[in-house]
Structure formats: structure tokens, C-alpha cells
Amino acid sequence: MSYKFLDHATDAIIEVTAKDLKEAFVVAADAEINLTLDQDKVEEKGQIVFSANGKDISYLLYSWLEEIPFILITEGFAIKRLEFDIEEKDGYKINAIAYGETLDVKKHNFKVEIKAPTFYDMEIRQDDNGVYMRFLLDL
Numbered sequence: 001m002s003y004k005f006l007d008h009a010t011d012a013i014i015e016v017t018a019k020d021l022k023e024a025f026v027v028a029a030d031a032e033i034n035l036t037l038d039q040d041k042v043e044e045k046g047q048i049v050f051s052a053n054g055k056d057i058s059y060l061l062y063s064w065l066e067e068i069p070f071i072l073i074t075e076g077f078a079i080k081r082l083e084f085d086i087e088e089k090d091g092y093k094i095n096a097i098a099y100g101e102t103l104d105v106k107k108h109n110f111k112v113e114i115k116a117p118t119f120y121d122m123e124i125r126q127d128d129n130g131v132y133m134r135f136l137l138d139l
Contacts, residue, residue, distance in 0.1 A: 019131070036069065036112060044081070045100070079099070
């Protein structure tokens with residue numbers, strides 16, 4: 001499981017590889033969090049419960065990628081780790097708990113604010129070798 005940032009002049013393009021869909025969503029979230037701050041400097045002192053919904057996997061990924069910066073910026077909560085399940089019933093839903101602490105710009109080395117995820121150039125492939133995702137974040 002891994003992620004890498006691809007070159008782009010103004011935005012962030014992220015590629016994710018993982019063994020399964022759940023791991024891919026973990027890696028996507030970690031990439032987004034680490035783009036914003038230093039996740040390894042966050043301590044687990046509290047938690048926030050949240051969810052993401054989508055009519056298909058692409059919409060679920062978009063919703064997931066939208067929730068992470070909302071928690072980081074709007075809620076002011078730095079995320080150390082996530083626990084969640086993906087449900088498939090009339091679409092997809094993630095019920096999640098984010099563990100972390102109040103965002104401290106200096107302590108967590110705040111880097112950049114993510115405006116929004118996009119559907120532009122989004123790709124998700126699942127096969128016997130695992131899951132591949134590529135997505136663009138508007139910075």
C-alpha cells in the first residue's frame with residue numbers, strides 16, 4: 001500500500017495502490033492528511049465521528065476526500081488515524097471515526113489548504129492485483 005504525488009503546476013494529483021478497497025481509502029486519506037500537515041506529529045487525544053456517501057465508488061471517494069479537509073480545516077481537528085467500514089446498500093457509505101487532536105498550525109506543520117477534490121482525471125481500478133486510484137485535489 002502506497003501513495004505518490006504526481007507533478008502538477010497548481011494542484012495535487014495523487015496515485016494510490018492498495019490490496020483492497022478499504023486499504024485504498026485509508027491510503028487516500030493519509031495522502032490527503034499528509035499533504036496538509038505532518039500526521040506523525042498528531043497525538044490521539046480525541047475523536048470525531050463522520051460519514052461519507054456515494055452512489056458509486058467514484059462518488060464515495062469524492063465524498064471521502066471532501067470530508068477529510070472539512071474535519072482538518074473547518075472543524076480544526078488534526079487526524080492521526082481513521083477507523084471505518086464501507087457499506088454497500090443503495091450505493092455506498094462510510095461510517096468513520098477520526099482520532100487526533102485540535103489542530104495546532106505550528107506543532108502539526110500546516111502546509112497547504114485543500115479547496116476541494118475533483119472528478120477531473122479520477123480513476124479507480126479493482127482487479128486481482130488490488131486497487132489503483134488516481135485523483136486530483138484543488139489547492
